[in-house]
Amino acid sequence: MKRMENPSTRNPAPPGASGLWRWSRLTSEKWEDAWAERLQFLGPGRAVFIGWPGSRSVRIEAYVEERTARRLVKDFGGKLTRARNWIGDPGRPRKPLRIRGRITIHGDASTFAARQPRAGHADLLVPAGMAFGTGDHATTASCLRMLCDLAKGLRPGWRAIDAGTGTGILAIAAAALGAVEVDAFDYDPVCVRIAKANARANKTRAVRISAADILKWAPASPVEIVMANLFSDLLVKAAPVLRRATKRGGWLLFSGVLRPQLPEVLAAFGEIGFVVERTVVRGRWSAGRLKRK
Helix, strand or coil: CEEEECCCCCCCCCCCCCCEEEEEEEEEHHHHHHHHHHCHHHCCCCEEEEECCCCCEEEEEEEEEHHHHHHHHHHHCCEEEECCCCCCCCCCCCCCEEECCCEEEECCHHHHHCCCCCCCCEEEECCCCCCCCCCCCHHHHHHHHHHHHHHCCCCCCCEEEEECCCCCHHHHHHHHCCCCEEEEEECCHHHHHHHHHHHHHCCCCCEEEEECCCCCCCCCCCEEEEEEECCHHHHHHCHHHHHHHEEEEEEEEEEEEEHHHHHHHHHHHHCCCEEEEEEEEECCEEEEEEEEC
16 A cells, blocks of 8 residues: 655644544545645645545544544545544553464564463564554454464475465464465565565565555466455455466465455455455454465
8 A cells, every 4th residue: 555645744644643633535546736725725634635556535633622623524525433542551561462372373472582482382572563564454463363363274295375475473373373475465565575574584484575556466376375465455356366376176265355345355356266254354354364276
């Protein structure tokens, strides 16, 4: 995912600050400049434009007080929600995330350093940063659980692919669970840099991380598990590529799909030979496990 700012978005007000509301709506990227001009009255740091590789849509978000937020809805439509404080207390370490009794994801170096190593259990350090994927998000956590479940039944020597790796969390977890080789890539160079740093921090040698566009990428050979943490429109477009990357009898784990878009994603993969084994819905988001015939 890429974030595009209008000229007035320097030093933005923090989402979740007391009394702030979030107004959002979708528009076409060709109207971005028009919307930037239209929203200048909000003042510096109040509006951002968020776009995605391969998509012509842009989401506008504005963080404002309630009165202005309701004016935006009245004048321009869109959705209104109370802003949440995702950052929390910066002085308090994030609580470690435990997955199926096999992996613990530490977001804080101090809790990682204080861990008590256990046989058959992997502790991973994945700090919160600019890249997406720390395990806190519902879809990432769901994908990690499904990965743990599958890894238990695989023969030694299995391989994996992580498309849209973000922080590298899924690739690093796959290696910790026994994958002898993981090919991970992302379109965003910031994500590639962070994923490489996280792989080094966890002393993960089985993971190869590179920059690539899923729509132009070609797998060297099919593998047992393919993980794709991508938005729904990109997943649908990349379905044939992901099929070629998945061995017959292998699995595709997807996440990052909004709940209303889940049927479209399942239908696209069903048409090319995948069987739905499980779907998980957490709030607005969904994830799934598909098996290639």
